[in-house]
Amino acid sequence: MHDFRSFIKLLDERGELDRVSREVEPNQELAGVMSRIEAQRRAYYFDNIKGAKFPLVGGLYNKLDRFAMALGHDSEEPFTHQQFDVLIEAAKANPVAPVSVATGPVKDVICTGAAVDLGDIPVPTFFELDSGPFITGAIGVSRDPESGALNIGVYRTLILDRNHFVINASSLSDLRRIYAKWEKTGESMPIALAIGVPPAMLVAAACKLPPGRCEFEIAGGLQGVALELVQCENSDLMVPADAEIVVEGTVDFSNRVENLLGEFAGQYGPEEAPVTVVNTITHRSDAMYYAIVAGRNPEHNTLGMVAIYGVQRSIMAALREAIPEIRNVYVHMDPGLGTLGHVAISIDKQSDDQPRQIIEKGFATGGAIFPVSKIIKRIIIVDDDIDVTDLDDVNWAIWNRAAAASKFMVIPDVESWELERAAKEGMKSARIGIDATMDLEDIEKLIKPIIPGADEIRLDDYVNK
Numbered sequence: 001m002h003d004f005r006s007f008i009k010l011l012d013e014r015g016e017l018d019r020v021s022r023e024v025e026p027n028q029e030l031a032g033v034m035s036r037i038e039a040q041r042r043a044y045y046f047d048n049i050k051g052a053k054f055p056l057v058g059g060l061y062n063k064l065d066r067f068a069m070a071l072g073h074d075s076e077e078p079f080t081h082q083q084f085d086v087l088i089e090a091a092k093a094n095p096v097a098p099v100s101v102a103t104g105p106v107k108d109v110i111c112t113g114a115a116v117d118l119g120d121i122p123v124p125t126f127f128e129l130d131s132g133p134f135i136t137g138a139i140g141v142s143r144d145p146e147s148g149a150l151n152i153g154v155y156r157t158l159i160l161d162r163n164h165f166v167i168n169a170s171s172l173s174d175l176r177r178i179y180a181k182w183e184k185t186g187e188s189m190p191i192a193l194a195i196g197v198p199p200a201m202l203v204a205a206a207c208k209l210p211p212g213r214c215e216f217e218i219a220g221g222l223q224g225v226a227l228e229l230v231q232c233e234n235s236d237l238m239v240p241a242d243a244e245i246v247v248e249g250t251v252d253f254s255n256r257v258e259n260l261l262g263e264f265a266g267q268y269g270p271e272e273a274p275v276t277v278v279n280t281i282t283h284r285s286d287a288m289y290y291a292i293v294a295g296r297n298p299e300h301n302t303l304g305m306v307a308i309y310g311v312q313r314s315i316m317a318a319l320r321e322a323i324p325e326i327r328n329v330y331v332h333m334d335p336g337l338g339t340l341g342h343v344a345i346s347i348d349k350q351s352d353d354q355p356r357q358i359i360e361k362g363f364a365t366g367g368a369i370f371p372v373s374k375i376i377k378r379i380i381i382v383d384d385d386i387d388v389t390d391l392d393d394v395n396w397a398i399w400n401r402a403a404a405a406s407k408f409m410v411i412p413d414v415e416s417w418e419l420e421r422a423a424k425e426g427m428k429s430a431r432i433g434i435d436a437t438m439d440l441e442d443i444e445k446l447i448k449p450i451i452p453g454a455d456e457i458r459l460d461d462y463v464n465k
Contacts, residue, residue: 052122062298070199096220104241190235196244208310266296359433409433
C-alpha cells in the first residue's frame with residue numbers, strides 16, 4: 001500500500017517517471033509536454049515551470065495496473081476493470097472510519113491574506129479554447145448543511161486570479177445539490193481542495209456513492225488503515241493530513257462564471273458555477289502539485305472509470321429488474337463511444353418481436369441515478385452466444401445478423417444528459433435500438449462457428465515453458 005510520495009518514488013525506482021528540468025510555460029506548452037509523455041504511459045515530474053513555486057507531478061495512474069500497484073495489489077497478471085470494481089465494492093462493504101489528528105505535513109506552511117496567491121501553483125492551461133488554467137487532480141471537500149455529512153469528489157476548477165476560482169459541479173455530482181442547499185440558507189459555504197492525496201483517497205473521491213456514505217471511510221477500506229485528517233484553518237472541514245497542498249475558500253453565490261474546458265470524450269464542455277474566494281493555502285514545505293491532463297487522455301479517463309462503475313451497476317440492476325428475460329447485460333461507457341452509455345443485452349430469443357419489445361422496455365426503465373434513456377444512447381439486443389462485455393463481439397453481431405431496416409430503431413427527441421454536447425434545444429437527442437439477433441428463420445445459417453471446449457483449455461497444461 002502506498003501513499004502519494006512513496007508511489008512516486010516507486011515509479012521513479014522502476015524507471016517509469018520522466019524528469020523535465022527545462023523551463024516550461026504553464027500556458028499550453030506544459031500541457032503539450034505532459035500529454036506527449038503520458039501518451040507513452042509514463043509519469044512525469046517538472047521542476048522548472050515559469051512563475052511557479054512548486055514542481056508538478058502527474059501521469060501516475062495512466063494505466064489500470066498503476067492503481068493496482070498503488071493499492072498494494074501489484075501482480076504480473078494484467079489488472080482488469082472487473083477486479084478494480086470488486087476491490088472498490090469490498091472497500092464499500094468494509095469501510096474504515098478516518099481519525100482526526102492535531103496537525104500534519106500539509107500544515108508546514110500556512111498562507112493567509114496577501115500571502116495567498118494561486119499563481120504560485122503550476123496549474124496548466126490545457127487546450128486552445130479553455131477559459132484558463134484548470135486544477136484537475138484535486139479532491140474537493142464540502143459539507144451538507146442539512147445532514148452535516150462531509151462530501152468528497154473530484155471537480156474541475158478554473159483559476160480566475162490570485163484568490164478566486166470556480167469549482168464546477170455537474171448534475172451527477174453531490175456538490176451540485178450541496179451548492180443549492182447552501183444557497184437557500186443564505187449563509188457562507190466553506191469549501192476546500194486537497195491536492196496530492198493518497199491513491200486510495202483519490203479513488204474513493206471518484207466513486208459514485210449513495211447519500212450518507214463517506215468517501216473518507218471508503219479510502220480507509222481501500223488502504224486497510226484509517227485515513228488521518230486535519231481540520232481546515234477557516235472552517236470545520238476535514239482534509240487529509242498528508243496532502244501536498246490544501247486551498248480553502250468561501251463560495252460566493254452572487255457571482256457565477258461560465259467556463260469552458262476540453263472534456264473526457266474529446267470535446268469542449270461549458271459549465272457554470274459560483275466563484276469561490278480563497279482565504280487560506282496550506283502546504284508541505286517541499287510540496288508538489290499533482291495534475292491530470294484533461295480531455296481524452298489516459299490518466300483522466302482511467303480515473304474517470306471509477307465513477308462509471310457505480311453508474312454501470314445502477315443501470316444493469318434497473319434493467320434486470322424491469323426485464324426478467326435478460327440473460328446477460330453490460331453497459332459500455334468508453335470515451336471513444338462518446339459521453340453516453342451503450343447497453344448490450346443478450347436473450348434466449350423466443351420470437352422475432354421480442355428484441356423490439358425489450359428495447360422499448362429498456363429505454364422506459366428508471367434508474368437510481370438517472371432514467372436509462374437519459375444517459376444511454378444505444379440498446380443492442382443479441383443472442384446468448386454473444387459476449388455482451390466484448391464490444392467487438394457485439395459489433396460482429398450487429399453487422400452479421402442485422403440486415404433488415406426494421407432491425408434498427410430511431411427514437412427521436414429524448415431528454416438527454418447535460419454532457420451530450422450535441423443535444424439540441426431542450427437537451428433533446430435521438431436514441432438508437434438495434435436488434436442484432438438472428439431471425440428465427442435464419443438460425444440454421446447464422447450460427448457462430450465455435451471450437452467446443454476451447455474456453456476450458458489451460459495453455460499451461462500444454463505449452464512448455
